[in-house]
Amino acid sequence: MAINLLIVDDSSVMRSMIVKALRMSGIDLGAIHQASNGKEGLDRLDEHGVDLAIVDIAMPVMNGEEMIDCMRSRPDTNQIPVIVISTEGSEARIERLKEKGAWFIHKPFTPERIRDVINEFVGRQNV
Amino acid sequence: MNLLEGRMSERLNEILYRVAEEILESLAFLFPVLDEERKKISNVFVWGASISFGGPFSGRLVILASETILPDLVKNMLGLDAGEEVSLDQQHDALMELLSIVCGNLLPAIAGKKAMFNLDVPKILFPEEYDALMQKQDSVSQVILELENGQTDFILFIEEDNLSLNSLPLV
Amino acid sequence: MGSCLGLIIYDPVVKIGGMLHAMLPLSSINPQKAESNPFMFVDTGVRLLFKEMYTFGGEKNRMKVKAVGCSQPADKNELFKIGERNYTILRKLLWKNSILIEAEDIGGTISRTVFFEVSSGRTVIASNGNERLL
Numbered sequence: 001m002a003i004n005l006l007i008v009d010d011s012s013v014m015r016s017m018i019v020k021a022l023r024m025s026g027i028d029l030g031a032i033h034q035a036s037n038g039k040e041g042l043d044r045l046d047e048h049g050v051d052l053a054i055v056d057i058a059m060p061v062m063n064g065e066e067m068i069d070c071m072r073s074r075p076d077t078n079q080i081p082v083i084v085i086s087t088e089g090s091e092a093r094i095e096r097l098k099e100k101g102a103w104f105i106h107k108p109f110t111p112e113r114i115r116d117v118i119n120e121f122v123g124r125q126n127v
Numbered sequence: 128m129n130l131l132e133g134r135m136s137e138r139l140n141e142i143l144y145r146v147a148e149e150i151l152e153s154l155a156f157l158f159p160v161l162d163e164e165r166k167k168i169s170n171v172f173v174w175g176a177s178i179s180f181g182g183p184f185s186g187r188l189v190i191l192a193s194e195t196i197l198p199d200l201v202k203n204m205l206g207l208d209a210g211e212e213v214s215l216d217q218q219h220d221a222l223m224e225l226l227s228i229v230c231g232n233l234l235p236a237i238a239g240k241k242a243m244f245n246l247d248v249p250k251i252l253f254p255e256e257y258d259a260l261m262q263k264q265d266s267v268s269q270v271i272l273e274l275e276n277g278q279t280d281f282i283l284f285i286e287e288d289n290l291s292l293n294s295l296p297l298v
Numbered sequence: 299m300g301s302c303l304g305l306i307i308y309d310p311v312v313k314i315g316g317m318l319h320a321m322l323p324l325s326s327i328n329p330q331k332a333e334s335n336p337f338m339f340v341d342t343g344v345r346l347l348f349k350e351m352y353t354f355g356g357e358k359n360r361m362k363v364k365a366v367g368c369s370q371p372a373d374k375n376e377l378f379k380i381g382e383r384n385y386t387i388l389r390k391l392l393w394k395n396s397i398l399i400e401a402e403d404i405g406g407t408i409s410r411t412v413f414f415e416v417s418s419g420r421t422v423i424a425s426n427g428n429e430r431l432l
Contacts, residue, residue, distance in 0.1 A: 010248060011224040013217060016205055024396045058246045077165065087231020090243040107228050108154040110389075112398055156390035158383060206394040 002030030003122070004049060006066065008041035009056040009085070014107075018054060018085065021114040027122055038062030042070055045077050052121060055102075057086040066091075068100050081124075083117055085109060139237065139268035140284060146233045146272060147281050154202045154228060155221075157196070159272035159279070165292035173217065175252035176226045177260070180234060182244035186267075186285035187229045190222065193277025197222060227279065233244060260284075299408040301381035303340050303388055304366035307347060308419040309356035315416040318347045323383040348395075358397065364421050364432055365402040372407040380420040381405070401432045 005022070009015050015034050022029060033048050035041040039054065039062040053071070064084060071077040082102040088094055094104050095126040103117050151157045160172035166245050172194045179187040192200075202211060204221055227249050234244045252260070261282075268283040305318040307349075318337060325332030325339040336342035351361065384402055392399065403410060403423050410415040415423040421432040 011227075013201060013204055013220045014224050020393075020396065021207060024199060025396055058231075058248065060248045079316060080263050087228050087246070089235030089240060091240045093243055107231065108150060110153075111393065152382070152386050153389075156393075158386070204392060207398070208394070235399055 001127070003051045004030040004033075004051045006033045006035065006041060006044050006048070006050045008035045008038065008044075008053065008059070008064065010036050010059045011056075012036070014056070014085075018114070021109070022110040022118065024111050025115040025118045027061070027118055036060075038067030038070070039107055041067050042115045046069070050080060051113075051125070052081050052083065054083045054085060056095075057084060059089050064098075066096065068102060070096070072100060081121060136267055137140040140270055142236050143233060143237050143268050143281055143283060144270045147229050147272060147279075148234050150225065150229045150232060151272070151274075151279075154225065155200050157199070157203065159274055161270060161272060162163075174222055174253070175254075176223045176249050177257075178223075178226050178230050178249040180244050181247075182234070182263050183238055183242045183283050186283065188226060188233065189257065189260065189284070190226045190279060191250065191281045191282070192222060192279040193251075193274075194218075195278065196274050196277040197256070199276060200225065219251050222253065225231075246288075262288060273294045299367040299412075300369050301371075301384065302367050304410070304412045305347065306364040306366070306414050306421055307350060307351055307356070308414075308416075309351065309360045309361045310362065311357070311360050312355045313417060313419075314351060314354045314356045314412060315390040315419065316347050316351050317412070317414055318343045320344070320384065322380065328329055331359065340384050341391065344388060344391050358395075361397065362400045362419060363392070363397055365404055366410055366412050366432070368404050368415075368417050369406050369408055369410075386429065388422040390406060401428075403432055 005016050006014050019032060029123045031048065033044045033050065035044050037058070038057040041053070055064040055067060066084065068082055071080060083099050083103045083105060084102045085107060095107070097104055103121070105117055106112055138165045148159050150157050165190045173187060173191050174194055175191045176199060177187050177189045198213050201213040201221045202209065207213070227246065230246060235242065265284045266282045270281050271277045299319060303318070303320045306315065308315040318341040319342045320337050323340050324334045325336065325342045332339055332342050336346050365388060368381040370379065408425050411424040413424065422429050423432050
């Protein structure tokens with residue numbers, strides 16, 4: 001079944017890199033929605049149903065962690081799985097994100113890392 | 128600069144170079160060479176970007192890059208062919224993202240993984256802005272990297288003046 | 299191999315396999331040498347290896363790619379970082395062509411020997427008297 005995605009990062013070049021790596025992973029991709037900050041990301045979620053959100057942390061207007069907190073507080077979005085792709089280096093903050101149910105991928109990433117996490121996500125969906 | 132400050136600056140230069148080299152290679156497949164003899168980049172045909180941060184110490188990291196390397200930066204990040212055109216917006220975007228990733232990896236390399244920093248959003252600097260910046264603040268660390276098609280300078284400014292050597296991890 | 303790149307490509311459907319042993323990252327440092335021996339360089343060698351695989355019926359979307367080698371000298375004071383750069387150029391090419399690495403044994407300071415069985419695609423790495431499946 002095709003997976004509909006939301007990618008949230010303030011860099012359009014980075015969003016394109018993530019899309020490329022996702023296409024390389026071999027999963028069945030449906031619609032790919034994009035946003036450049038957390039607020040726009042929440043707007044996209046209001047407009048479209050997604051199966052997975054991929055989110056940066058440091059962004060203008062609303063950062064990624066704030067966006068995840070909003071998602072988790074709303075019944076229509078609190079079940080959407082999240083992958084954080086970020087340069088975040090603080091062990092405590094990474095642990096906090098994982099406690100909010102997010103997978104974590106460090107920047108710069110390899111496409112193989114994206115493949116492995118996406119396969120883990122798909123595996124969980126199939127259970 | 129006294130002896131202690133000199134040693135700290137040298138240590139920071141080593142860390143900054145190591146991180147910048149690693150990110151340029153892994154993100155953009157570019158091979159930098161540390162060029163201690165080269166002069167600081169002149170502001171002709173250069174683009175700059177700046178990112179501020181706060182946490183155990185605050186400051187900013189600045190990148191100044193020859194405009195000739197920016198198209199390659201974009202093409203390598205996106206996996207494009209050499210002949211493809213890329214826009215100035217994409218070049219600025221890639222420069223800011225490169226800076227953001229270097230900064231995000233640099234700060235834990237300096238302060239350790241227990242430290243928590245907040246990174247601001249990067250912004251493009253215009254020549255008059257980085258002239259003013261250089262005149263206003265002393266940098267604690269600066270590395271000049273030669274690339275195939277040009278040069279990038281990374282310059283680190285830290286606001287607190289009590290950053291002690293003891294807090295730096297081994298390189 | 300030490301700092302050299304070993305690349306193994308395998309199409310399990312048609313059972314076609316290829317191996318490359320490249321010493322240096324970029325052919326631009328010696329174009330004449332690259333003309334006579336393109337497999338000496340990662341950039342020309344990898345391209346040609348894939349091209350040869352396609353000639354024999356291999357298909358890109360079925361290829362299993364494994365990378366070995368690219369180590370550095372034990373004293374870590376190597377000026378030119380040949381091993382690292384061999385790996386970086388490989389990664390650049392694979393990213394550009396949207397090809398993933400299935401498995402790798404890269405870096406460190408050891409030297410490795412690769413055994414590749416075309417009938418099965420089985421790849422074994424030998425190093426310091428030990429063998430392991432890649």
